[in-house]
Structures are given as C-alpha cells and as structure tokens.
Amino acid sequence: MNITKELAALQHMTVGQLQQRYVEVFGEPVRSRHKQYLIRRIAWRLQANAEGGLSERALRRAEELANVADVRVTPPRVANGTATSVAAPPAPATDRRLPPAGTALTRPYKGRTISVIVLPDGFEYDGERYKSLSAVAKAITGSHMNGFRFFQIEGQP
Numbered sequence: 001m002n003i004t005k006e007l008a009a010l011q012h013m014t015v016g017q018l019q020q021r022y023v024e025v026f027g028e029p030v031r032s033r034h035k036q037y038l039i040r041r042i043a044w045r046l047q048a049n050a051e052g053g054l055s056e057r058a059l060r061r062a063e064e065l066a067n068v069a070d071v072r073v074t075p076p077r078v079a080n081g082t083a084t085s086v087a088a089p090p091a092p093a094t095d096r097r098l099p100p101a102g103t104a105l106t107r108p109y110k111g112r113t114i115s116v117i118v119l120p121d122g123f124e125y126d127g128e129r130y131k132s133l134s135a136v137a138k139a140i141t142g143s144h145m146n147g148f149r150f151f152q153i154e155g156q157p
Contacts, residue, residue, distance in 0.1 A: 007043050015038070018039065018042065019033070098118060100118070101118050103118045104116070105118065107151050109141075116151070133147020133150070133151060134147040137151070
C-alpha cells in the first residue's frame with residue numbers, strides 16, 4: 001500500500017465515501033460530515049498503521065494525562081438520565097450604599113417631592129417597578145443620570 005497515493009485519493013473522495021473509508025480504517029461509524037476532519041483522521045490512522053503508532057510508554061502517559069474527571073465540563077448524569085442537582089448561584093450582593101428594603105428615598109425635584117421605595121429586588125416609583133436607581137432617575141428627568149448621584153446617596157457607606 002502506497003501511503004502517498006492513498007492520502008492523495010482522500011482529497012478527491014466525497015463525504016459519503018470518506019465516511020465509508022473511516023469505517024474501514026477505524027472499524028466504527030462516524031457521525032461527522034466535515035470533510036477535512038474525516039481526511040485528517042483517516043490519514044492519521046493510515047500513517048499510524050503503516051509506520052507504527054505511539055509506543056506503549058507514550059500511550060500510558062497519554063492515559064495518565066487524559067483523566068476524564070479533570071476535563072469534565074458538564075455535571076455527570078445520574079442513572080435515570082437527569083442531571084444531578086447543582087447548587088443555585090449566590091444571590092447578587094446588594095450595593096452597600098443602598099438603605100434596607102422598605103426605606104423611602106425622597107428628594108425635591110422641580111418644585112415637587114420625589115419618593116422612591118427601596119424593594120428587595122429593585123425600586124418602586126409612581127406605582128411602577130424599576131431595576132436600578134438610574135432607571136428611576138431617567139424616568140423622572142428624561143435623561144440618563146446616575147441614580148445614586150440624583151438621590152444624593154453616592155458618598156454614603
């Protein structure tokens with residue numbers, strides 16, 4: 001078998017032909033339809049078969065380095081096919097500058113008194129909920145503004 005001719009022939013094969021050749025070379029089917037991937041994998045196997053693969057020592061070392069537990073990126077599945085329970089992410093820390101939930105922030109603005117209630121998950125102004133003080137300040141003034149600066153609580157601990 002001439003490896004150079006075999007490798008050149010791979011370039012002219014269709015994806016279906018490459019998949020069939022993969023089965024012949026590896027002894028198992030492949031799901032990939034990526035032509036370059038198939039060519040590279042088949043070429044590697046043909047060359048390894050013709051010239052010899054890795055030494056036993058190299059294979060053992062590769063197995064040591066490729067510990068599956070170290071490269072796992074998803075939690076392992078349990079017997080019934082559902083993922084194991086994962087702890088919920090920690091709740092976002094509230095800003096230290098904010099007063100406790102239930103506190104009313106008041107400020108005079110253009111001849112009227114503005115009152116905003118601090119909620120555990122946002123703010124309430126004029127019967128509507130907002131996620132940030134800056135959103136409240138924008139609703140009041142009509143322009144983007146730092147909410148802590150607008151309510152004059154930016155320097156408080």
